[in-house]
Amino acid sequence: MYYTLTFHKRHRNLILGTYLSHVLKEGDAIKVKNRQRKLYTNSGSYWRHVVFEHPASFESIAMEADKKKEIMDDLITFSQAEEFYARIGRAWKRGYLLYGPPGTGKSTMIAAMANLLNYDIYDLELTSVKDNTELRKLLIETSSKSVIVIEDIDCSLDLTGQRKKKKEEQGRGDEKDPKLKLPKEETDSKQSQVTLSGLLNFIDGLWSACKGERLVVFTTNFFEKLDPALIRKGRMDKHIELSYCSFEAFKVLAKNYLRLETHHLYSKIQELLGETKMTPAEVAEHLMPKTLPGDSKVCLEGLIAGLEKAKEDARLKAEEEAREKGSSPEENAKEQGIENGLCDNGNTELNCKEKE
């Protein structure tokens, strides 16, 4: 299909200049909006893709409303900031670090981000990338309007041969502390694997040469174990904590799962959520209707029973640990709360510090 455009020759400059470029820009935007989005995964140094159709949205994410709005505003501002990035001479990219325990919605948040901005997703499995050269190739091949995801960054760089070699040399067996093991510098070795420095250099530097907008998202379950080089200011633009389910987050889930705005059992749930750690994934599991049509009361009662059990389990665990250590269960529970970064309201310590 085509259109014929007729105009008076005195409008020639207007049409050939402003008007046609406007039409082309709008056409591109419509094409992007209507295109089928893709989820890419790498097998070695090649990308494969499937159609990306994840239903997650910010609306369905269980999280405090102001925090959610802040993230959405940040994403939208970024996606409209082409001129700004060009003016300040920086690559049009933004780095996010999502951290929190398993089941708090990190992957769901990534899908919601891609859906909000209409981006493709590149799910980069670092452990199957042979070395920094392969990594560079993969990253250069990513297209504009994409989210590049590196999940469990603390574990991904864990498998490098260099690190194993280094560990063997040092005779160190600590599997849990990535900081001890991440090789910061590349070596000349032919078998050199992906290194933290390789990853960071690329993300910081070379990328400027790749046109278009990209989000880079790292996730981890262990924020405190990340190498400081990865989280220093200016590297990851935004750190987002996803934490245990708060009452506000529960209300979002209940609204989505059960179409409930309020219920007389809410006060009990609020009380228990203040005392017990439960991830949004676990809460959501309880809210899954077990009968058709789903009975909300049954689900909420199931959640209360689950929370009470979790509370009791935590109490018994504290008692047992106290017995082992020879301190009182209360002291032990308190200590555990601090170790787990928990404040009274179930938020993590980091979160509380930020609020202070």
Ligand SMILES: Nc1ncnc2c1ncn2[C@@H]1O[C@H](COP(=O)(O)OP(=O)(O)OP(=O)(O)O)[C@@H](O)[C@H]1O
């Ligand atoms: N904040 C949340 N809002 C809505 N649903 C959530 C949330 N967190 C978890 N869920 C639900 O729990 C399931 C698991 O969550 P998800 O995989 O996003 O967690 P995760 O933090 O990425 O976990 P992991 O660290 O194990 O990868 C999701 O399918 C989603 O339905």
